[in-house]
Amino acid sequence: MSSDKISIKVDDDISNDLKDEINKIDENDIINDDSDIDINKPAYIDKPIIKVSPNGEYLVVYNPEDHSIVGWNVKDIEEGQLTKSDAPIKVNDSIDQISVSDDKKLAYTFYKKNEYLLKIIDINNNQKIKLSLNIELLSCPYHTFNLKDEFLLYDNWNTYDRYYHKKYKIIWIYSTQAKNYKWICKRIYKIPEYFELINMSKYDKLYLISNNSIYEWDLDAEKGTKIFYINDKEFKSHYSKRELKISSNEMFICLRIMDGFIIYSIESAIPIISLDMNNDNSLYKSVKYSKLLPSLLPLLSSKTLNPIMEYCWEKCLTRLGLKDENLQTLPSNFQTTDKYAFGILDGNVWKIKLEENISKINFSSQNSDVQVIEDSNDYFDEHLNINLFKSYMDEIRELFQKLSNSKSEYKRKLKQNDQNLVERIIITDKLLQVWKIKIIDNNKIMLRVFKKADISSKWKLTYTRITKFNVSDVRNIKLLEIKLFTDDDIILITTIGFLIYHFNENKKSMSLIYWNYLELTYPNVGTLNFEDPEFFGDFKALLKPYYTLQFNLPLLNYDSFKICDEWISYVKDNKGNLLKYGDKLLSFAIKEHKLDLIEEIYKKCISWFNEDLGNNWMFLSIITSTTPLLNKYYPEYILRYSLETTMIIDHPFYNNLDNRSVNINDPNINDPNNPWKLAPTYNQIFENGTNNPFLIQPPNENTNMFIDFKTSLFTMYKFLTGDPSALSNWTYLNNPPLVILIVLFSFLIVVYLMNLFIGLLNNAINKDYNRVSYLVQKAEILAEIELFYLLPHQRRWKEWFPEVIHYSAKINDVRKEVEKMMNQDEWNTNAFPELKDDLLKKLNIQQIPDK
Known part of the structure; x- marks a missing residue:
């Protein structure tokens, strides 16, 4: 960001603001010497950049007037003016972004000759620190330190070749525990092409936006969560990456999109509250919760922030016993932590304790334009309060x-x-x-x-x-x-x-x-x-x-x-x-x-x-x-x-298949189901041995018959009749699900048709009154069916399939059947003579001699 974006208005007079801008341009041309800086006196700061270390132990301030950076140990200071600063660091360039660790490691980027440059310094001894991957020239950098004092750096990594240029979005994580002033890269992450970085948190969380959705990525757990979705119409007409601001802690993620706030519960994994900057009553309710306040403060507008800081500033002066009228003006350019705020007043940096009981603030008395309206429902309290009990x-x-x-x-x-x-x-x-x-x-x-x-x-x-x-x-x-x-x-x-x-x-x-x-x-x-x-x-x-x-x-x-x-x-x-x-x-x-x-x-x-x-x-x-x-x-x-x-479940599957409308006149071969992908290709071999692989047979309506429901039914009918040509356009080796479906379909159809045939045959045979013939014929058919599925050597196992099948029958019925066969001259045959003689003896029937 540029220095004019991070400057702070000292008063509301427009003419004074214009005067300050002109003076700033004039002062930037003056070459300052190191002797101009008194190390025993806090640097005078006009429109600075303030940055606090992740655990709130060290603070640095960049002064754009003399291009110096001053640091303070703030860990053991309860509140009040910061006086004992470390020796200022001269940078000679206009800084774009700074970050600092708890052990006084300073990183800053500045813009020079159409490039961003990164420098890292150990404030303890003013020693320059190098990175193991030698990254100094950057294109779009963002950096911070996490709670473990690791250095997180994001930038676009450009790769060039003779024919193409490709850009990767990379995050490097460096260990700051090095004795030779060279940090070693521990981990590298590549952000997918269609994701844009919004912010990096000291809690090792990345906040990304893609396809109208905002995601949180946990670097430690290596797991991502979608925290909010912006509908397509609103996103295209209103929002951009610059209008998205995020602040978070262990419990909540606070997202500001233009004039809207969304408070996302990490535990419940849903947005629990939506607030409107133009609806003061719900917004003021949220800032009255002291545990939620640190996450909201960096996102608030001056109209809401000023009453809070005025209240905390007044209480700070009361505790310090300072009633000087010169201190009644509210400090500017606040930087907040979980328990404290840091601001600048008359060139001095102050540490102010954030009040726990913010509910005592009377917002309506601070600004005549602010009206606190009684909320007509307790939706806000019910949904937010139980989450705050954590x-x-x-x-x-x-x-x-x-x-x-x-x-x-x-x-x-x-x-x-x-x-x-x-x-x-x-x-x-x-x-x-x-x-x-x-x-x-x-x-x-x-x-x-x-x-x-x-x-x-x-x-x-x-x-x-x-x-x-x-x-x-x-x-x-x-x-x-x-x-x-x-x-x-x-x-x-x-x-x-x-x-x-x-x-x-x-x-x-x-x-x-x-x-x-x-x-x-x-x-x-x-x-x-x-x-x-x-x-x-x-x-x-x-x-x-x-x-x-x-x-x-x-x-x-x-x-x-x-x-x-x-x-x-x-x-x-x-x-x-x-x-x-x-x-x-x-x-x-x-x-x-x-x-x-x-x-x-x-x-x-x-x-x-x-x-x-x-x-x-x-x-x-x-x-x-x-x-x-x-x-x-x-x-x-x-x-x-x-x-x-049903449609909810089908939707992501639909996207994964890239199942767009298919046009045979559109030679897009990225979709494996496109007819141009299924059409046969030919390689032409010339006499000199060269190969021309660009000949292709144009597809027609029958190349992929599954693009239409009616033709797909006809395709399955053809497959049922033994014509699988419509399925041969796909390679079976690369499409194992298709092979499995073909085998299952053919197997089930065969089983179904055979059972249908057996059932119809059974009904036809049942009409025959000759039960013995029916049983014999049924036994033969069953034997043929079973033998069809067996191997040749299995078919010869007599234990499984004997040639004679015995059935139980009543003696009277058998006697009648034998006598009937004798009367019809069907008994005296050469089949089973011994069996017939034995049966006649048991039935007490006299053998009729042959005629």
């Missing part, structure tokens, strides 16, 4: 660690009937809001919120919420630990589980945003021990998933849905929670045979997916993850899902 994992771990070590204390309180186990009152820091939590009827938890306008006014009941749990009458719910994280968010740990409630003051509503069943106690039933009304479980074992958790709250168990109906309603109606817990809720509904709940979940998944096909595809995984259960109990949903998503 920011409080340290406090949650401490709370459960304390609880796991306090089993004896709670047993003592239970014996003493301590009132705190059934009722608590929590007062917020402002002393203007009170939470009252009470157990009712041993199976309900009632929460009440009381508020007052100011200290002198009276308390007023704002909202009451009662949650019922489906527990047995002998269970007694007790309050163990309560923690108020914000004025609107409270955590309850009870003997039956862990709950988180969120209070929406604007809408006067309260939601149970997290609940997980825990059986910390169980009733003392069937014993004579009346001193202990309840038994306590093993707290350390039961609570271990909570006080050892890292980033996410534990997943819900089956009993969580069974015991609390209210939680079922919240999960199925909340977009983020349904995506997170929907598979478990749907499994629960199937196993419990709750047909209405199954139908609701199914409809919501399909509905939310249809709202945004490009970004809400994860909702389909809720249904597919429970396919085995649905197939077992309710298979009709499998058919229904298949019918409703």
Whole structure:
């Protein structure tokens, strides 16, 4: 970027801005000497570039007036003016981009003679550092340091040949741990041709854009995720790479596209909130969350950013005891980290602590044009708040660690009937809001919120919420630990589980945003021990998933849905929670045979997916993850899902095949199904031995008969009659699926026709009243059929196929048949004489002499 883009307006006077631009051009022609810089005094900075190291330990500032870079160690400075700087570094060129590591390694690029140049310096000793691949001349560079102090460099790598020029988008990752001031390249990545780099994160994440979609690529896991899709119409008419800005942390990815913000949840893998820069109320709600603020600050406009920084600057001056009127002006050109902001005022760099309680900021008072409007729904709070609880994992771990070590204390309180186990009152820091939590009827938890306008006014009941749990009458719910994280968010740990409630003051509503069943106690039933009304479980074992958790709250168990109906309603109606817990809720509904709940979940998944096909595809995984259960109990949903998503499933397969419309007049041979690819080719050999491979037989409508449904049916009919010529255009060696299909089709057709023939023959033979002839003929046909499939030596096995097949028959029927044959002169033949004599003796029939 150029220096005019990174300059900061000191005031809003247009004429002064113009004057500054003219002065800047004039000053750039003055040759400054190193003696002009006093190393004992902080460099005076007018319109600088500020860069902070990945872990916020070191800061550098580039001064475009004298082309110098100054650095400060900021790790041990809580806040205030930075005074002890390192020796300035003279660069003699206008810097385009800088990056710095925690151990004072500085990299910067500058534009000179139509080329970008990269220089790397060790600030500790002003020693130049080289790269192992000797990359100094760049075309479109971008670089940064990650949290592991590795150097990430992106650029277009150009390769030239005598006949062509090709450009590759390459990322080099260098190890900075080298003793000879030469960094070794550890890894190299090539970005696909149709992807454009948007940003590189210190968390080893790349953000790319391709085909209207924005992707995140994890360099460590070597895995990519599509985080957002921009519809084609909007993308072409409004967006470009320069208008895309991304900032991220471990939980969220904040994307700004012109005047729009998208907050993407890494855990849920969906965009959870969309904000509009022109809709102040939702945007101000987002910046009030201190854990989300560091990711949003780099993307905010000055209208939203200035009230935040003015508030933090005022609090900083108050803590430092500085009431000088000269310091009331807000510093400019802010660079932020997770906890601090760095700005410049009167040529000095200040470190300012970002306030955790941003909710105290009155945005409307800072700018008359800003109006905070009461939100008419709690969509923002419900979807964002539960994701932000991951920011409080340290406090949650401490709370459960304390609880796991306090089993004896709670047993003592239970014996003493301590009132705190059934009722608590929590007062917020402002002393203007009170939470009252009470157990009712041993199976309900009632929460009440009381508020007052100011200290002198009276308390007023704002909202009451009662949650019922489906527990047995002998269970007694007790309050163990309560923690108020914000004025609107409270955590309850009870003997039956862990709950988180969120209070929406604007809408006067309260939601149970997290609940997980825990059986910390169980009733003392069937014993004579009346001193202990309840038994306590093993707290350390039961609570271990909570006080050892890292980033996410534990997943819900089956009993969580069974015991609390209210939680079922919240999960199925909340977009983020349904995506997170929907598979478990749907499994629960199937196993419990709750047909209405199954139908609701199914409809919501399909509905939310249809709202945004490009970004809400994860909702389909809720249904597919429970396919085995649905197939077992309710298979009709499998058919229904298949019918409703047929085109969705076919779509990516369609793209992979490149199945575009085929025109025989278009000689495009990139598509293997194009007739020009299937047409025969000929090589002409001239008398001098040269080969001309460019002769080709033009294709016609019969070259590829599968481009039309009607001709494809006719092709299969021809194949059925023994003409496979339509399939011979494809090489069988390169198309094994085609070979398999031909074999299967022919085999199945032969089996089908033979069975059809046997069935028809069977019906014809059954019309014959001569049962013996029928059986003999049937046996002969079966033998011929079986012999047809066998090898020659197998056909001669008498054990398998004897020449005589014996059938059982009734004596009376046999006697009648023999007498009939004798009367018709069919008995006295030379066949089987011994068998006939033996049969007559058993039937007691006298042999009739030959006539």
